[in-house]
Amino acid sequence: MPSDAVTGAATAQMPDTAAADFIHSLFKPAHILVAISGGSDSTGLLAALAEQLKSFPNSDIALSAATIDHGLRAESAEEARDVAALCATLGVPHIVRRWEGEKPKSGIMAAAREARYGLLADVAAEISANVVVTAHTLDDQCETLAMRAARLISEDAVGAGTGIADAILFDRRLWIVRPFLACRRADIRAYLARLGMSWLDDPSNEDIRYERVRTRKHLAQEDIASLSAPDGGGAARAALSAEAAAWLDRYVTVHAGVLCAVSRDALAADEGVLSYALSNLAAVFGGESYRPGRERMRRILDFVGEDKPGRRTTGGVVFDLRRDGLYLMRESRNIQPLVLAAGTDGVWDSRFQIVNHGPVAIRIEALGAGGAAKFQEGLPKGAVQRARAVLPRVIACDDGNGASATIAPYLAPFDRFLTRFDLTFADRLAACFGREPYMPPPL
Incomplete structure (x- = not known):
């Protein structure tokens, strides 16, 4: 997969070229899980990968697909069935997972993203896929850079010069890669048209309540080929x-x-x-x-x-x-306790991963000023005192049993x-x- 900067029309890739480059860049053997919604971008990604893999019949690369039904629209279940039918025609195994449970009243897009990646990671683990691919495009990159530039002007933002990364590691367990990040949406749709393939249009992509949709409509007034779209810095x-x-x-x-x-x-x-x-x-x-x-x-x-x-x-x-x-x-302020049932794990204060190995529930709270944890000699006493107070203390909820837990640092960002x-x-x-x-x- 190319790692050089994307600089607009001069380096925009065709979908088949991007798919071929991605396949060549993968360590083998590999099992690719394509996240497909049925929209043009993800349909094009699946079709391009399936087409390119025909040229590598003995490449030790498996291809599967998964659709995450967020349950936010009445049509989503039927759309997932349509995607399953498409995958069947391509000979690609397909799995559907639904985002269950109550949905938040605010921050729905961020929550849906978290749920989507979590469900994709679970599917990947079930089928032993070692990489998930999503169909973010050059258009998405331009939109992201424009939104972050606007935030830099209007609020105390950091990292506004960086856009979508070509790869992210999710939850320390699975890499998610964007092979189409240098492809224009128009080229993806032209590619699908040549293959005689259709796609689904999500009405939320026209909903101007969302910042990305408003940005997309603004950018549509310009020629994307003329936009400078670096690799997000x-x-x-x-x-x-x-x-x-x-x-x-x-x-x-x-x-x-x-x-x-x-x-x-x-x-x-x-x-x-x-x-x-x-x-x-x-x-x-x-x-x-x-x-x-x-x-x-x-x-x-x-x-x-x-x-x-x-x-x-x-x-x-x-x-x-x-x-x-x-x-x-x-x-040492605003540190909330965490209670973990027997055999469960969690993150306390977004700083420590705690696993409860014992037979009873445990409570994790700040050690406090009376803590006796040891630190290296020669460190400033005041700094040590403040640091000691925010260490985790594990207490068994049943006084008759000792707590048994594993504690490891958690790096929140x-x-x-x-x-x-x-x-x-x-x-x-x-x-x-x-x-x-x-x-x-x-x-």
Whole structure:
């Protein structure tokens, strides 16, 4: 799969070429699971992969498809049956999964995305697929970049220069790849027309209540071939990730999963590297999925640049600047307890993954000021005291039984969704916490 930047019409790919490049890039053997809704993009992706695989009869590549029925429209079940019929004509095994349960009243698109990827990962595990592919296109990339640029103007946004990644790791267990990210939707539809294949049109794609639809309609007034659609800043972001990873190796030590020590020399690093590294560290130690916004990080960088000992707080994280360096730890406020039934697991405070191995329920709460956890000698006492207070304490809900649990650090900005842009930094940070590396991409 090509890793160079997409720069608009000059490098836009035809669907059959993109499918062939993806197949060639895969480590073999491979089992591809195509996420197909029945729309033109996903139908084109499945058709192109199926067509290309005819040229590789002994390639050790299996192809399957899955449709996630979100249950948000009355027609969705019938559409899933139509997709199943299409897959049957292509000779591709097809599975349908429905998003069950109560739907949220707000944030429905984000919730649907979470549910969709979770169900796709479950299907992949059931059929031993090692990569899921989705049909994000060059049009989607242009829309995403436009939306993020608009947010940068109107709000305290971070990462507005980056778009859709060509690959993301979901839940530390499955890579999701976008082979059509350099393909235009018009070319995909022309390809399907040549094959004599039709597709379904989702009415929500015309619903202007959604930001993406409004952006799409605005961009439709321009010629997409004339739009500059880089790889979402992917090459620059990956380079920054590598520089920040080297910075981590040289300057950062993590103590007990709750206290981050950054040496004094580290603070003289290039501001771009320092902002990337410190914002990701803040997200991890604060248990946040997203890095602090630009304005909040600007205040932290200015504070560090003043070179005066003191403390600042952002994103639930204390930045404690001392003469020997900078220390980061979680604030001790707003830490909610978690109760886990016997044999279950969960994430406490978005910072620790807890598995209950015992026969009774357990309660996880902050250790508090009276905790006796040990830290390395020579660390500032005040920083240690604050960090110790936010360690997890596990208590058996039945006083007659001892608690039996496994505790591992959870890296909130990376453990659920990790872009290939950020993989190098995330791997080095995982090592700082004593965790295993992330699964490498299957490409």
